[in-house]
Amino acid sequence: MSVEDLRIRVVGGGGLARSLAMSLGERGAIVTVSASVGDGPLAAVVFAPWDRSVMTPRPLVELTDEEFGAAWQDTMDSAIATCIGAREAFAGRGGSIVLTFPTTAFVGGALHAHWAAAAEGVHILAKSVARQWGPEGIAVNAVAIDPALVLADPASAGPVSIAQPAVPDPEPADALAFLCSTEARSLAGQTITVDGGLWM
Amino acid sequence: MDVTPDLTTDSERPGDRLAGRVVIVTGAGQGVGEGIARRLAGEGAAVVIAARRADTGEPVAASIRDDGGRAVCIVTDVTSRASVEACVATTVAEFGGLDVLVHNAFAGGIASRLESTPPDAWFQMSATSAWGSFWCARAAHPHLAASDQGRLILLTSPSGFEGSANIPLYSPAKAAQRAMAKSLAREWGPDGITVNCIAPVAETPALAGAFEQVPTLRGAIEARTPLGRIGDPTTDIGGVALFLASADSAYVSGQTIVCDGGSFLGL
Numbered sequence: 001m002s003v004e005d006l007r008i009r010v011v012g013g014g015g016l017a018r019s020l021a022m023s024l025g026e027r028g029a030i031v032t033v034s035a036s037v038g039d040g041p042l043a044a045v046v047f048a049p050w051d052r053s054v055m056t057p058r059p060l061v062e063l064t065d066e067e068f069g070a071a072w073q074d075t076m077d078s079a080i081a082t083c084i085g086a087r088e089a090f091a092g093r094g095g096s097i098v099l100t101f102p103t104t105a106f107v108g109g110a111l112h113a114h115w116a117a118a119a120e121g122v123h124i125l126a127k128s129v130a131r132q133w134g135p136e137g138i139a140v141n142a143v144a145i146d147p148a149l150v151l152a153d154p155a156s157a158g159p160v161s162i163a164q165p166a167v168p169d170p171e172p173a174d175a176l177a178f179l180c181s182t183e184a185r186s187l188a189g190q191t192i193t194v195d196g197g198l199w200m
Numbered sequence: 201m202d203v204t205p206d207l208t209t210d211s212e213r214p215g216d217r218l219a220g221r222v223v224i225v226t227g228a229g230q231g232v233g234e235g236i237a238r239r240l241a242g243e244g245a246a247v248v249i250a251a252r253r254a255d256t257g258e259p260v261a262a263s264i265r266d267d268g269g270r271a272v273c274i275v276t277d278v279t280s281r282a283s284v285e286a287c288v289a290t291t292v293a294e295f296g297g298l299d300v301l302v303h304n305a306f307a308g309g310i311a312s313r314l315e316s317t318p319p320d321a322w323f324q325m326s327a328t329s330a331w332g333s334f335w336c337a338r339a340a341h342p343h344l345a346a347s348d349q350g351r352l353i354l355l356t357s358p359s360g361f362e363g364s365a366n367i368p369l370y371s372p373a374k375a376a377q378r379a380m381a382k383s384l385a386r387e388w389g390p391d392g393i394t395v396n397c398i399a400p401v402a403e404t405p406a407l408a409g410a411f412e413q414v415p416t417l418r419g420a421i422e423a424r425t426p427l428g429r430i431g432d433p434t435t436d437i438g439g440v441a442l443f444l445a446s447a448d449s450a451y452v453s454g455q456t457i458v459c460d461g462g463s464f465l466g467l
Contacts (some may be wrong), residue, residue: 060384061341063334065281072330076372080322084315108382108454113337117330120379121372127363128371132314158386189363 024049024078030085044096044180045086047122049078050150057111057156071114072121079122083129087138094137098179099126100172102147103199109147109157123191130189141179141187145172146195166197214268217446219244221349222295224287226278226336227305229256231404232355235433236302236441241269243442245300248291250276252305278305278332279324288339298343300445303336303377304355309406311413314368322369329373333380337395341388350393353444354381356456358399358464366414374399378456385454394453396444401460402431427461 003019010017018037022029034042058067079099086097104112105119123142130140148154149172172194178184179192193199223240227233229251241247241264249264249271251257257273264271272294276287291298308324310317333354344350359367360374377397384395401407401421407430411418422428431437440459443449458464 060334060387061338063338068331068334072334072376073326076326080314080369087315104383105379108379108384108386110383110386113380113383113387114334116379116383117376120375121330123372124360124363124375125368125372128365128368129314129363131363131365132368 025081027081027084031088034089042089046098047082048100052150052152056152060113068114072117075118076121096180097140099142102150103144103195104147107160111156127189134188139185142191143172143175144191144193161198170194170196215243217243221245221299222297223300224248224250225302226250232402232433232437233304234260235438238434239438246270246295249273250287279327281335284335285339299347300351301340302353309367309370311366325373330376333377344393345391351445352395354397356397356399358460382454397456398440399456399458400437402433402437425461425463
């Protein structure tokens with residue numbers, strides 16, 4: 001689903017939404033974008049850069065520097081810039097930052113060392129940032145999602161559990177909404193895993 | 201019968217558990233890397249001291265040789281793919297193969313706020329941890345696969361589980377290595393290679409530097425450590441590395457052994 005398709009779906013459901021392009025790795029982008037919208041102060045930012053069109057499986061010995069950089073470095077640079085931009089845009093009012101990542105971070109994945117590194121980097125970044133910015137009223141938490149939602153070929157990561165999913169077709173939206181809400185402001189550095197119970 | 205107990209510790213008693221094995225240890229000019237190199241050399245391994253600077257690496261290699269071990273220093277910058285590849289190639293040419301690669305080298309960890317972390321510090325942390333692991337693994341793979349006991353061991357940190365308020369980007373840089381180890385354990389298992397991590401807390405120049413930056417850190421670490429002390433690079437961390445490098449760990453892969461005196465118990 002494109003970002004614009006998503007916007008139309010949200011509006012069609014009675015919500016308010018805008019779709020805006022921004023460079024994730026640019027540190028001032030969130031401040032600029034949130035100021036341009038003019039719908040009120042920014043309250044929450046969700047980091048979900050995972051694009052299945054680029055999250056392709058590769059044996060590590062065949063990975064190029066460009067491929068490793070696109071997975072690890074670009075993702076981490078974007079996550080760092082997103083956090084810093086969100087804090088600036090919150091402007092001392094506090095807020096919520098939710099970082100998403102595939103559960104490949106926890107369990108690894110054959111042919112996915114590059115994406116697993118990025119995923120676990122994002123996971124633990126949430127903890128560091130939560131520790132630093134919690135006293136400022138910024139709640140930083142994470143949602144771990146089913147790799148099937150983001151990996152170009154989830155089967156390539158290999159079986160990671162002998163179990164069947166306890167919940168078919170898990171939907172992370174409610175967990176994300178909770179962590180973005182003021183009701184979750186007591187949480188810091190926590191991860192809610194929404195993968196149907198494959199990884200416990 | 202002499203019943204006097206032998207008070208010599210295992211780490212002081214030369215052994216042969218790694219006789220005939222060839223090992224590269226990055227960042228072996230000091231600290232944890234030096235301790236691991238000394239411990240593995242003491243068990244008969246031929247050890248390559250892969251250090252960024254000859255003035256730290258050469259004395260370690262010479263000291264191991266003086267103790268009767270086999271060691272050479274190869275000046276290696278793990279932030280350079282070419283340098284890592286040259287180190288592996290030289291090792292194989294010198295010793296005829298490579299059985300174990302221990303990637304320990306790390307740089308760039310300075311206390312800072314996330315929003316004011318110098319870009320070069322992040323570059324150094326990322327380059328030595330994630331990129332260094334990538335290049336070490338890639339260069340070593342064909343040789344580890346050719347060995348009947350191929351081992352890749354990555355040095356991560358308890359901070360890579362817990363996050364850090366002091367050095368916020370140290371934690372994700374170290375966490376990445378753990379996820380890479382799990383992935384490569386799956387990917388390289390069919391090649392007979394095990395891939396594991398050690399998360400140590402040890403008396404090192406790096407930790408001494410951290411204590412200078414955050415004066416309360418030593419007391420905080422000691423206070424939460426059940427064993428009440430900070431680990432020794434050779435006896436404490438080197439012993440874990442020996443287990444992971446030896447035949448005793450043949451059925452262990454994708455794991456992280458936290459070697460911190462019982463401080464982190466969150467797994």
